[in-house]
Amino acid sequence: MDSILVAYDDSEEAKKALSHAKNIIDEDDELILGMVIPPLEDKAFARVAVDMKISEAKSILKEVVTELKEQGIKARSVIKKGDVAENLLDMGNEFNCKLIVIGYKGVSKIGRFSLGSVIDKISRLANRPILVIK
Numbered sequence: 001m002d003s004i005l006v007a008y009d010d011s012e013e014a015k016k017a018l019s020h021a022k023n024i025i026d027e028d029d030e031l032i033l034g035m036v037i038p039p040l041e042d043k044a045f046a047r048v049a050v051d052m053k054i055s056e057a058k059s060i061l062k063e064v065v066t067e068l069k070e071q072g073i074k075a076r077s078v079i080k081k082g083d084v085a086e087n088l089l090d091m092g093n094e095f096n097c098k099l100i101v102i103g104y105k106g107v108s109k110i111g112r113f114s115l116g117s118v119i120d121k122i123s124r125l126a127n128r129p130i131l132v133i134k
Contacts, residue, residue, distance in 0.1 A: 001028045001029065001074075002026065002028070002029050002030075002097075002098045003029060003095050003097045004021050004025055004030075004031055004032070004097055004098060004099045004100075005032045005091055005092050005095065005097040005100045005101065006018050006021045006031055006032070006033050006034065006100075006101045006102075007035075007084075007100070007102040007118075008033040008035050008060075008061065008064065008077075009035060010064075011103060012103075013133065016103050016133050017101045017103035018031075018033070018064070018101075020101060020131070021099075021101045021131075022068075022071075022073060024099075025073065028074075029074070029098075030074040030076065031068060031073055031075045031076075032075070032077070032078060032095055032097065033061055033064060033076070033077040033078070034077075034078050034079075034080070034087070034088055034091045035060075035061060035077065035078070035079050035080075036079075036080050036083075036084040036087040036088060037053045037057060037080070037081045037082075038081075038082070038083070038084055039081070039082060039083070054079065057079050058079065061077035061079065062077070064077070065077050085117075085118045085121035085122050085125070086121075088100060088102075088118070088122060089122060089126060092126065092128055093127070097128060098128065099128065099129050099130070099131055100122065100126060100128060100129070100130045100131070101131045101133065102118070102122065102131070102132050102133070103132075103133050104119065104132050104133060104134045119132055
């Protein structure tokens with residue numbers, strides 16, 4: 001069984017990335033939805049309490065994973081705190097994902113951030129294929 005990591009923040013772009021990932025997985029593959037809560041120093045996230053973001057992230061991911069399982073897709077979620085790109089790369093390595101799928105220009109319900117810099121960092125440092133969905 002292989003796994004595909006989908007960077008997920010509940011934005012429309014993340015939903016498109018998930019849709020593409022669902023279309024390319026093999027029957028035995030597992031989708032891993034990875035959500036990263038950026039550090040408080042990130043001004044775009046400063047308005048939301050960390051505990052609230054984690055609580056909301058768990059709720060969002062639980063709902064999506066349940067929907068995927070109802071569709072017969074193996075899925076699980078992972079939430080980490082810290083640098084978005086570094087944590088997504090770590091998740092890809094930790095789960096030995098054959099692919100990392102990312103939506104371009106993510107705008108999260110948990111906060112706003114430019115995914116462009118995240119994609120740039122991941123594309124430079126990744127040791128596995130990445131797929132960017134526009």
